[in-house]
Amino acid sequence: MNNYGVVPAMCLALFSWAFACPVFTEFYPDPKDVSDQEGEYVEIRMDDFRAESLYVQFESKSVMAFVWPEAERFVLVHDSAQCLAREAAQDAPQAGVACGSLGKISLPNSRESVWKLWAGSCMDSVTVMQPKPGKVIQRVGLTDNWEFVEASKAVLESQEASDSLLEGVMAGLSPLRVTEVHHCPEEPMPEWVELYNSSEYPLPLEVFRFCDRGGALGKAGDSIQPYQAVLVSKDTSTLRAALNIPDIRMIQVSLGFLNNTEGTLRLCFRDETIDSVYWNKGTVSCPSGFNPLTMRREFTPGYLPKNVRNVSLAAKVPVEYKLSSRVVSKKGAPLRVIVESEYNVALSLLDSAGRRVWKTIVSAMSNEWVKVPAQEYLGIGAAFVSLSVGEYEDVVGILVRP
Known part of the structure; x- marks a missing residue:
């Protein structure tokens, strides 16, 4: 153990710097001004080394495998919206950064932790010292020494860029749309609404809600992925049992009741309405649901035809x-x-x-x-x-x- 509380990297990693191998450079386990899900990250310096895949492991957890990121730095985060911000902020210090997901891994904030990475013939392994609130644990140059530093300006700029970029994504026709409404399903199926992200970007669910109906669609760190459809209901357990389609993603939200004969449903981005649906007795007869884009009867939970998938200006076929x-x-x-x-x-x-x-x-x-x-x-x-x-x-x- 050295003065900084980090076990030296394996010998292979010591020699790896001559060949520009990837190495850990920063850990931010205990952010002070935001939640762990929003602020935690692990940063890896990539340099000029190339391989097919990069592997990262936290202690005895499952190995995380990533397609080789073409970037100077690779940052593992919880909120995929932060990745979008880092890639887009070309004038900020985080330009040249690619992002990956930490998944369900939470960085310990009251004890040491062990991290490993490997790619091709390269390997790096560190024991990270016990964190201090609001401090980044940063590698000192190309040594095996580590030190506590103030949360970097890049972290704050990344959060600001995330908000700015999301505002830009939402400026045009919304990529998040209501694609199916079941205001009077056949009992005992509960009422449900289908949402679809037609953009190539993950969208943070915490900033979306049904206007005047319940709270946010998710907590910090929850996202609806590109080209993903999700079902929203106040009783997801009963809905999943009724549909018997295990692969559909569902979100539980207190929607209240949807009027069977005439009603309106508005989707909000923060306080701004981005999509609105209206129905009456002439729209569709109960028990049934309908597609707001065609105003016709529909029952296709979790599936959208190609002509419906690209419902926004931001949408495009990704391949x-x-x-x-x-x-x-x-x-x-x-x-x-x-x-x-x-x-x-x-x-x-x-x-x-x-x-x-x-x-x-x-x-x-x-x-x-x-x-x-x-x-x-x-x-x-x-x-x-x-x-x-x-x-x-x-x-x-x-x-x-x-």
């Missing part, structure tokens, strides 16, 4: 692709797919039953043909190729012949 062929021979040329996207794309093979049998990540802006091992992983008959970004997914059928 374009082309297959070399939709018919593959077991002994013929391999299937290839060219993917064009600003984002990392999950490319998968699905068998005839829709089960994933192979998956890879296509890096953003790669614009190259990717070999897909259909012959090795699929049997004779119909199958599928899936491309997904966040909650957005496009699936195309293929045929495997002898």
